[in-house]
Amino acid sequence: MEITQHTSHAYSHELEVTRTHVLQMGGLVEEQLSNAVKALLEKDSELGAEVARNDYKVNKLEVAIDEECARIIARRQPAAIDLRLILAIIKSITDLERIGDEAEKIGRYAAEASEHLDANLILALRHLCDHVIIMLRDTLDAFARIDSERAMQVAETDLAIDREFEAIYRQLITLMMEDPRNIKHSLNVVWCARALERIGDHCCNICEYVIYLVNGKDIRHTSKEEIKAIIANTPMRKLT
Amino acid sequence: MLDATARAEGREEFSAAITHTVGKPFLEDAKFKTRDVNVFYAGAKQAIFDVDLDIGRNEVIAMIGPSGCGKSTFLRCLNRMNDTIQDAKVTGQLLLDGMDIYSKELDPVLLRARVGMVFQKPNPFPKSIYDNVAYGPRLHGLAANRSELDEIVEESLRKAGLFNEVKDRLNSPGTGLSGGQQQRLCIARTIAVSPEVILMDEPTSALDPIATATIEELIEELRQSFTICIVTHSMQQAARISQRTAYFHLGKLVEVNDTNTVFTNPSHQLTENYITGRFG
Numbered sequence: 001m002e003i004t005q006h007t008s009h010a011y012s013h014e015l016e017v018t019r020t021h022v023l024q025m026g027g028l029v030e031e032q033l034s035n036a037v038k039a040l041l042e043k044d045s046e047l048g049a050e051v052a053r054n055d056y057k058v059n060k061l062e063v064a065i066d067e068e069c070a071r072i073i074a075r076r077q078p079a080a081i082d083l084r085l086i087l088a089i090i091k092s093i094t095d096l097e098r099i100g101d102e103a104e105k106i107g108r109y110a111a112e113a114s115e116h117l118d119a120n121l122i123l124a125l126r127h128l129c130d131h132v133i134i135m136l137r138d139t140l141d142a143f144a145r146i147d148s149e150r151a152m153q154v155a156e157t158d159l160a161i162d163r164e165f166e167a168i169y170r171q172l173i174t175l176m177m178e179d180p181r182n183i184k185h186s187l188n189v190v191w192c193a194r195a196l197e198r199i200g201d202h203c204c205n206i207c208e209y210v211i212y213l214v215n216g217k218d219i220r221h222t223s224k225e226e227i228k229a230i231i232a233n234t235p236m237r238k239l240t
Numbered sequence: 241m242l243d244a245t246a247r248a249e250g251r252e253e254f255s256a257a258i259t260h261t262v263g264k265p266f267l268e269d270a271k272f273k274t275r276d277v278n279v280f281y282a283g284a285k286q287a288i289f290d291v292d293l294d295i296g297r298n299e300v301i302a303m304i305g306p307s308g309c310g311k312s313t314f315l316r317c318l319n320r321m322n323d324t325i326q327d328a329k330v331t332g333q334l335l336l337d338g339m340d341i342y343s344k345e346l347d348p349v350l351l352r353a354r355v356g357m358v359f360q361k362p363n364p365f366p367k368s369i370y371d372n373v374a375y376g377p378r379l380h381g382l383a384a385n386r387s388e389l390d391e392i393v394e395e396s397l398r399k400a401g402l403f404n405e406v407k408d409r410l411n412s413p414g415t416g417l418s419g420g421q422q423q424r425l426c427i428a429r430t431i432a433v434s435p436e437v438i439l440m441d442e443p444t445s446a447l448d449p450i451a452t453a454t455i456e457e458l459i460e461e462l463r464q465s466f467t468i469c470i471v472t473h474s475m476q477q478a479a480r481i482s483q484r485t486a487y488f489h490l491g492k493l494v495e496v497n498d499t500n501t502v503f504t505n506p507s508h509q510l511t512e513n514y515i516t517g518r519f520g
Contacts, residue, residue, distance in 0.1 A: 079503045079515045080504065080506050216504065
């Protein structure tokens with residue numbers, strides 16, 4: 001979908017700037033996640049600590065974008081697609097901020113205790129990490145392109161992430177049953193896997209906001225078939 | 241930047257693409273039904289093209305669209321105000337509770353008692369506040385005696401939210417009131433003859449925000465007793481006060497929908513462009 005100029009160029013500019021800031025925030029969150037995962041898998045405690053330290057940057061951007069949105073609502077009274085864009089932004093940045101928090105958690109664990117991870121667990125986690133990183137990248141891509149079909153495809157990949165989380169969870173339970181001395185580290189790994197799984201859920205939310213933005217329908221708590229029908233039945237509108 | 245000709249051509253191109261009204265133009269139990277309404281000025285120039293629209297009971301319907309889109313012309317069809325324009329011709333069916341309002345037997349004066357109108361600029365008669373409101377009831381013989389007339393005047397002024405402000409000076413000239421008060425006086429004058437429908441043509445465009453808010457509050461109250469059609473250039477006003485919104489473009493009715501839908505997720509590209517300010 002293409003969003004083109006308003007009669008008021010200043011208004012178009014304000015919306016564009018805010019959208020760009022969301023993408024910047026997305027880029028920063030993506031970087032935080034990659035670094036957190038790298039720190040975890042490569043047992044780089046210094047990098048993990050750095051991720052935890054840098055979370056404030058994500059929070060700062062969230063506050064700034066929220067302020068921009070409030071300003072646009074107050075001054076421009078956006079309607080229709082502009083209103084949906086502002087709502088989608090306000091909601092998406094909350095999810096992005098939470099993804100940042102999850103990355104911070106992983107970073108903190110990597111800084112404190114990742115040296116106890118054994119090779120099998122690293123392998124299992126690596127799969128999950130790769131999937132989540134790709135999902136976040138694709139989510140941001142769908143948001144940048146304002147592409148609801150892409151968003152739908154991305155949201156569907158969440159199921160695979162949930163399954164991978166369950167597999168790791170089962171593996172860890174076995175490990176804990178085998179030897180209670182594993183419990184402490186296993187639980188930490190569960191928290192990390194859980195954080196990754198939650199990131200998948202936040203990506204899903206952002207994808208839902210993209211579909212709302214493009215198709216004008218709130219598809220939260222709606223079945224997959226219904227969502228597909230909504231996307232297929234809404235004409236793609238080009239704003240000229 | 242497009243020059244005026246290119247812009248006009250662009251609009252004509254868009255206009256040709258409007259084949260039918262999208263949204264919900266029809267209602268089950270309509271107060272007003274209009275079908276195939278066309279309006280021509282001075283013979284050749286067509287101002288309205290094939291408008292089909294139902295207007296519901298006790299609803300506020302807002303008509304929006306750029307200047308020259310025909311929204312005021314359409315509004316004026318609803319109480320035959322276009323009769324007063326020489327060479328204006330209205331075709332199609334306009335039914336008020338099933339009655340053809342363009343029937344030859346119908347007296348337009350009686351129609352206008354049922355379908356009242358409030359204009360953009362407050363236009364009180366150069367008479368006292370009392371006489372402004374009493375004018376219609378006197379003309380139509382609605383009061384048998386002075387005390388009945390007093391009652392009608394008081395009730396109309398009360399409904400228009402003006403009585404307390406003017407009760408001590410009912411004999412002062414209506415033109416001495418502030419703009420917002422004058423407009424409420426005109427509304428009182430309109431409702432004094434107990435109309436069923438009130439047409440409002442940009443009723444607050446000459447008023448300040450406080451007077452505007454008072455009139456909007458009044459419209460919400462009046463909706464309990466009347467059907468209200470309002471033409472407005474303020475999209476925020478349409479969003480605030482109406483239940484349904486109709487978007488006109490170059491004489492065609494592009495979209496009619498619940499106001500909530502129009503302002504969050506309009507169906508037609510032209511509506512979207514207009515309400516988001518991507519037009520012209």
